[in-house]
Amino acid sequence: MRIPLSLIDFCHIYPGETARHSMRRSVDMAQRAERLGFRRIWYAEHHNMPYIASSAPAVLIAHVGAHTETIRLGAGGVMLPNHSPYVIAEQFGTLAELYPDRIDLGLGRAPGTDMNTLGRALRRSPNAADHFPQDVMELEGYLAGRSRIPGVDAVPGVGTNVPLYILGSSLYGATLAAQLGLPYSFASHFAPTHLEHAVSTYRENFQPSEKLSEPYVIAAVNVVASDTEADAVRQLEGVRRQRVKAMAGRGRHLSEEQLDQIIESPQGRQIIDMLRYTAVGTGEQVRDYLDGFTRTAQADELMISLQGLSEAETTRGMEILAEAWEL
DSSP states (O other), rough: OOOOOOEEEEOOOOOTOOOOHHHHHHHHHHHHHHHHHOOEEEEEEOOTTBBBBOOOHHHHHHHHHHTSSSSEEEEEEEEEEGHHHHHHHHHHHHHHHSSTTTTEEEEEESSHHHHHHIIIOOOOTTGGGGHHHHHHHHHHHHHHTOSSSSTOOOTTTTTTOOOOEEEESSSHHHHHHHTTOOOOOEOTOOOOHHHHHHHHHHHHHHOSSOSSSSEEEEEEEEEEEEEHHHHHHHHHHHHHHHHHHHHHHHOOOHHHHHHHHHHHHHHHHHHHTTTEEEEESHHHHHHHHHHHHHHHTSSEEEEEEOOSHHHHHHHHHHHHHHHHTTT
């Protein structure tokens, strides 16, 4: 029996769309994922990114939760140093009361944005991430009913025990998750370099806790699935070009020739390497790749980032994947 599959939804805003279109699609995606048998969907906190509409995961989860029934919903993640742990406990405590036993809370220490937005708009201290371990423990205390501040409880929140997951792309998150006895989710869908080392470090140093007796690893991986291998390869090429244009072009208009030059540059190759862990092809080819990736990542669950050039392509890819994995 294969391990569970879950999805991460970046609420992508395609050209010519608005954020409203993206959010409607997120509801449709969650409903379809629920029917197909995916375990959970996570939404990532990003700021000042014109093509991503998931800046407020808790609000989005509340909306999607009202239109689904059983699939787990969560943040993958909340960038905790951007917020007070108390406020996050209230937000996700509210969600847990609205949708019992369906809410997850993945926690990251990165800003989820550029440095200008970080300092001037979010007004976050450059040193805020240094307190991440303490913030995680403070948040866990509010959710468990063990507040560190006498007379202060998170309401809603207290006693909900929303499951916490440490997100990471380096040894830092792996070490922290192991020390705290929490599940670990590695962002190998865009930061592949340290996957194997980080997961091994986590498993070798895991300390059992009240929340978790054995290590649990979620590894993220991209999927481009289509009815033919040739069409999947075509989609992947388009996804790569879009990624390079968005990250290296920085909003500038680029001709196809200019984009080709950037793709062939060291910067372009580095951006494309972010998609190193990508299953591409037919259902059978994608399934075989994911079987191998599961072993490489020592994963207990896979978090799938569906890639495509349109809503129709990613929707079809989800259906092909679910059938191939026999969800």
